[in-house]
Amino acid sequence: MTAELVRGQNHPLPHTRLEIRVSAGHPVLAAATLGDEQGRVAGPEALAHPGAAELPGVEVPRQAAARHRLAVDLEAVRDTVHRVSVLLALPLGTGGPTRFGASAAPVVTVTAPDGTGIADYTITGLDRESAVVALELYRRQGSWKVRAVGQGYEGGLAALLADQGLDRAPELAGSVLDAVAQGPARAVPAPAARAEDAAGRVPEGERAHQAAQTQPAVPVQPPVTPPPPAPAQPPAAPSADGPIDYTHPRRRPAAAAAPGPAPQQDAAPGAAAAPADFPAPVAGDASGWTMDERLYNQVWGMFEDLARATAAYRSACNFAESRLDQELDRVLSDPRSRIGGAGDAARAAAKAKHDELTDRAQEALDRDLAQLTAESEVVEPALPAAYARWDSPVWQAYRVPMEAPIAVRLGDLHLPERTGLRVPFLARLPLARGLWVDSGRGHSEAAMLLDEAELRRLALESAVAHAVRLLAVHPAGRFRVRVIDAAGAGAHAFAPLVEAGVLAGPPAAGAAGVSAVLKQLTERVDLLQMASRAGAAEDLPPGLDTAEELLIVHDFPHGFDDRAVNQLRYLADEGPSVGTHLLLVADRADAAAYGPVLDPLWRCLTRLTPVPDDHLADPWVGHSWTYEPPAFPAGSSILRQVLAQLSDSRGQWGP
Template sequence: MTAELVRGQNHPLSQARLEIRISAGTPVVASATLSDADGKARGLEWVAHPGTPDLPGLEVSRQAAADHRLAVDLGAMPDEVHRVNVLLALPTGTGGPGRFGAVAAPFVAVTGLDGAEVASYTITGLDAETAVVALELYRRQGAWKVRAVGQGYAGGLAELFTDQGLPEAQQLAATINEAVAQGLARSVQAPSQRAADGDRTRQTAAPALGPDQSGPARHGAPAPAGPHSSSTYPPQGGRSEHPTGPVDPSAVTQPSTPGADSPVNYSHPGRQSSAPPPPPPAAPPAQPGQPARPVAGDATGWSMDERLYNQVWGMFEDLARSAAAYRSAVDFADSRMEKELDQVLSDPRSRIGGQGDAARQAARAKYTQLVDQARQALDRDLAQLAAEADVVEPALPPAYARWDNPVWHAYRVPMEMPMALRLGDLRLPESELLRIPMLVRLPLERGLWIDSGRTGAGEDPLADTGALPHLAMETAVALAARLLAVYPAGEFTAHVIDPAGSGTKALAPLLQTGVLAAPPALGAAGVSDVLTRLTQRVDLVQMAVRGGAADSLPPGFDTAEQLLIVNDFPHGFDDRAVTQLRYLADEGPAVGVHLMMVADREEAAGYGPLLDPLWRSLLRLTPLPDDHLADPWVGHAWTYEPSLVPVGSQVLQQVLTQVATARTKYQ
């Protein structure tokens, strides 16, 4: 029976190994402190946070997210530890909400490793607080209990740590915020609130979960707890809405989020009508006992492009949560077998003879059975997602499609900008053959960094041949070509800085078709000229916008979105140029100036921490498959693969030729 706690209430804990699951309406930082019998943390070594996530008996998340799972083993706690304080804080410097009162109340649940909820607590009544002690697990007469605390601090983590008697509280809070910033730089941005609240809904036989309903989790896998139902996993066969349930982490990217009880706002800045979008196409009837056959565009949206965008994000989330359920089930099976084997070894009578051997065999057989059940459930989910991918991939428009998709052969310069752009593919170790398109909203909200240094790509021979910089530049050219191709004629302009001319071969498609605004800038003088012109453009547009005089820009001013491709950084850059580049990365996207860097971070190590904010502000991509991107739901490390043009294909030249022709006519 689950205990729904209120502030100050406690509940006994009968298990030593637990999970603390957190659901919030925005990415939060989860950390924990250990305290002695007097309630004081004895030092920094008693704090688990994203920079130091592991302590004896405790593991916290390594990044900010809207959903967290903290692992706790009370049996492994040092004898001097009497309390475990679970802390939540809003990350600083991310543009997110500045106080807990501006987002949905965080929900915290204590569960067993099998997913069974022991106690839960919804932290209500928060307003200006930016950090809060959510729960405390504490010893009482040799037993452990959980208490709902809900103590908030307007001064953030620094004030909270000071209250707990920790030395150097300000420095510790800054260390945590730095670790979180580095983690956010690796994360994949979640879709907008509109996509989260209603756009993944399927027309299937499975009902959506409401506040008073509960649905089955994916078969054979423990489901995470939620505040309104026994499962926050979608029911088998389709994704479900949660009208008043856990808030999707994508809310952080929405400038104004509707209230918990208000309908989803489908208004669009470019639309005169605020009527709801038409319903998605109905799925063909399924055979009895079989899941519904997938349909391309079965999410809601104003257009097929919007439906497909929301459907792809739904597939991304489904795969993330299915893999999380499988991993959780395997962890549970492993801990159960370990516990049973410990019991066998602790009994002297069973250490020798047939009785002990039988017990060990039974424990291993149970482990195999549980893992097989979890794998079967995962395989069912993967098969359903693979079938959906087989239907969705051929239906994608050019902006979302791979270069080998036939849709590019029918390419025509579009009349309007699409919702999003495909940057590549994402996959997990559990699903090597299943690729999910990595889509980002347009216009780009952050710059792109194609890492030309050694990556975590394993023993790829390219890493030692010097071919990585060339492959990185080819990746940049393929991405730049996509951006040029998906914007209407005259609405996107590309510039290139190539100080040493090392990218000439990779730039050939852009140079031969004439889609660049000017030849690549060479040498230090070329670097200075391009950066000066673009920084002046950013200044001019900012002044016009802030002064409410956007229509007073100089005659002939290029109002198109600007893309700056920088190759071989920091070659050719002096201190002034580096400062200008940082300025463009920070201020440019808001006024239509976007940065794409091809660089090896180690080559810029001479600048020290000066460039750390620059790297964090960019979305890192790699020319080779690499496990470095995190999803916004459970924080899996996803393998990113770039979207490159097939060897020998002429599709890139054909597309760019049309772009150049349309640009000439526009001028």
């Protein structure tokens, strides 16, 4: 049964030897790139195109045509290859169309070598683009899947190759087009566009992307760069992820599910074959030198998979609704349907078809969510303290680390389709942006149910939880925390930090305290930046501490004059580059008097909330994700235990 994919949807591949068939309304050139686990392409030698049509495991056509067949053998690709991207481009300069929107949408079909269909994708939504990444075959937990991408480029093949990470992309694109120009294009008539493609629907990914323009996006923090390959292992015992032996068991694809019933003629995008068994998940099943790196990359992969699986489900449901509306309109516009029971029968048939399409979309989503849930249940208990929830047992055995981790957990993210499936929200270290815990109501329904005083209390407690975690995951003496609490309103929340002696100094109060701390930090940032730019770290003043610092500003802008506001903006902009970070606890409405002068400040900070809020968007399809802040379990002694460990280590590095 062939799965009809929509943009962003993935589907398991039951075979490793495949044929990819392309059908377009005009001649196109076909190419493929071989990328690592993050999709990066090593160089021109990893690009198969008409001028160099064969790579290990991939062969593409040698000329432009309206119909193509690409051969792929996933067992023959190198161990370092985790993604095979199928590219289509218009052979510009041949007198043909200059944009994909000028003719029928291209159709890409993945089949077994005997022609049995596996997955089918119609690339809708293209207009001025002249190059497109059609499909992506990617390795996940030892199995291969296909994902419908449909990412178009108005800048043509050069822009596409540049986005794939290839150097000198314009020259490379020119050589590919020249190779096509040397041979005549074969203009084979393509089949007519499908009826559902003429409905004018917009893929879920593009709708979500448009919606995401009005909300802050989750900072794009790409997975950790995998290590260079180690010397090859003996062929008899290859590793799961390449030549590096990570000691966890080899992942093997599960057997494909039995074929389902024959597809209906009106199969909807997003409808998939009967779900296949998935391999048992393994914590740390990703690239990286250390387990921490591999877990970070695995969490990132789960985040992306959940985003794309949900996008495919929503797109399929929207298509079913649109199709139902069209069929009901046809029923109502036909006078014959108003006689007898013909109209009722037609409406019932349309509703039954709608229900069938949504049920199949739900089945595909349930399959993906089941796999991700099983993976989450294995990964969550294996997370180190930097990535773990506060209620994780790993904190019971906490000790101050000897080195900083690569990331830190700032909370959890989930989607309404499965609120119980939560993905850790990890931020890379050192922080590239400061943090802002919003103590205002914003548009959060949860915040609307709380009074102002309670919301501000929760915001400060959330900021303290973030600060304690940042202190806890850094080695002794390599991370300091300062506090500005101009009105002293946060004395109760800061008391555990003060009593444990983990602050770099007492909380600064009053206008004089604010001015003194900001002056000291801005001068420190100036000195470190000058030394860094001049390569003269040895010329820094004796005794200048180069450890990273976090400045918590509570109840901003209370106690801040114009000069202090400008200093704070400077720290937010320039501080992260030399290890000085900002954690702002504020309600933007309180600073409205400053007008647009503070807009750059809010934009350069990652907004977090003290209560669940759906203000974050992912970098793939732009879903609105519900962010849940970290919190210490009620009645837990974890805060005291962690602060006690930090206090004991403080003697090693002084005040």
